[in-house]
Structures are given as structure tokens and as C-alpha cells.
Amino acid sequence: MIRFRWLLAVALPAVLVSGCGSGSGDLVRRAADDFTAAITAGDSERACGMLTERAREGVECSSLDLPGGSVEAVEVWGDAAQVRTSEDVLFLRELSSGWRVSGAGCEAQSDRPYTCEVGGP
């Protein structure tokens, strides 16, 4: 029993580390690339389709004006991700339909949550 618990104690961190592998990171990067490409191309409708339902609330999809930029850093933790681009900070959420942007045009507020032009808290 003690040996079994030792195994679990050692194995749990390994499982956790492997759970944060590059697979999710690649998917998030691709979703962010698609989103920023749509913004850069001025295709607001396509960018709007990549938002979560909650982020789309109250958004005028025909005139989405966001910074965009190229993806520089990706952090994925479970079903949530943060992407830093050369111009912006994006937040993404993994839903059954794939990774969707839950916040864009976000600015840090010291110890408080980011404020976002689209979506956000």
C-alpha cells in the first residue's frame, strides 16, 4: 500500500506535466493566428465567428476594431489560455467546438483582471 501511494505521489506530477504538453499549445497558437489574421485582413465577420458566445454579446461584428499582431507567447492551463501578440493580449477558452477567443484587446490592470475591448470579465 505504501509503495502504491509512493507511485501515485511520484506519478501525479508527471501526469500533470504531460497534461500541459505542446498539443494544446499548438491548437491555441493556430486559433490565435487565425483570429489575428482575420483582424489584420479586416474580416470582422470571420473574427467574430471565433469568439465565445459570451464574448460576442453586445459586439458589433461588422465593425470589429482590434489590435491584432503576430503571436509571440502562448500559455495554456487546462481549458484556458493567454496569448501575447506583438500588439495585444488575447484570452481563449476551450469549448466543445474548439478554442475560442474569450477576450481581445485586453490591457493589464495591476492586481485586477484585464479589461478587454471585446469579451473579458
Add this chain to the structure above:
Amino acid sequence: MKRFPRDNGLGLAFGLLFLATLVGQAFAGNADLNSRRLTDGGDPIGLWQYVTSSDFAVNVAENWQSEYLQFFLFIFATVWLMQRGSPESKPAGRLGAESDEDQLLGPQVKEQSPPWAKAGGWRTALYSNSLGLVMLGLFIGSWLTQSIAGRSSYNNDQLNQFQDPVTWWDYVLSADFWNRSLQNWQSEFLAIGSMAVLSVYLRQRGSPESKPVGTPHTATDETG
């Protein structure tokens, strides 16, 4: 075959209780997490995805570490500290690591003594503290697991609340990590203290954790 379950009843019973309650925790935790995810705009996840998640791991590990800390401290504290009248305590005259004679070491070893008890030198010194050291190792391993899984779960919450994720060092200095640790530790220390004191005055007939029913309150180191 019938002797095995009887001879190992405690290990088997608590092993089964452990597995049953772990499964129960998995179902309840999955339902709780899914409820929170639906509230904050996420999608529910299945049971397997939940039991391999950091959310489940941190909830398991934070309880394990406190249990092993409890046993580690109890094992070492009872070498040096006493509680007069408690069956969990040694009498005043035996406080400390005790003599080789008392511990059946050196010339007093028996033929059936464990090999490392007979070996002498560092092996006997290590074996003499093996129970406490293994508990300490299990505590450190579980606490480390709690910190790694806790950071992962915490960062998931941070991102879902549109806040920056934190490093492992930031996490082990965070209120979340210490709140999880201390709320478990205080309950373990309360349980040990209660047991040490209540067992002076109360009895459970037939239990080795209790003194025999008729034993005076002042009698220490007796089990029945």
C-alpha cells in the same frame, strides 16, 4: 485463505474504504467542477478528463500531505513528548530514543529481528527511524504534488478570470497554497490533540487505541 482477510482486516478494510471514497470524490468533484464551468461560460467535462485534471489532483494531494504530516509528527513527537494517562504516550521514565536493550538492538537482537536491525552501523540507524522517515518522504512528495497541481488549477482559474498566470515560486507563496495547506493541518493537529487528551478519560472496550475500561485515568502506556 480465511486467515488472510482476518490477519489483514485493518489494511483491507481501510484500503477498500480509501478506494470507495476516492471514487466518490471523483464523481462529486466532477459534478462540482462542471457546475462552476457552466456558470463561467465553459463546457462540462467527462469523469476521466476530470480525474486526470489538476483540479482533482490538488484536491487529493492536499489531503494526503496533511495525513502524512500528521503521522510523521505524531511518530516523532511521541518519542520526546508525553501525555500522562494516554495510551498513545510513553511513561515519563521512557522518554527519548531509549536504550538498545529496550529496543532489542545490539546483543539483544532476536533471531527473527529484521535484517537491518541486526546489521548494525548506518543500516540499523536508518532502520531505527524508517517509519518516521517514510512518512516524512510521503508528506514531502504529496505536498510537492499539491504545489504542482495547485499551480495548474490556480492558473486555470486565473486565466478564466482574465488574470495573468503565476510561476511555481509565486504559487507556493500565494494565499491559495497556504490556505489549502493550513486548513488541512489545523484539523489534523486538532484530531491528534483530541485523541491524546480524550483517551486519558474515555474508553473504547476492546480497542488497542484505548486503555482497558477499568484502568485508572493516571495509567499511561496501556492498551486494551
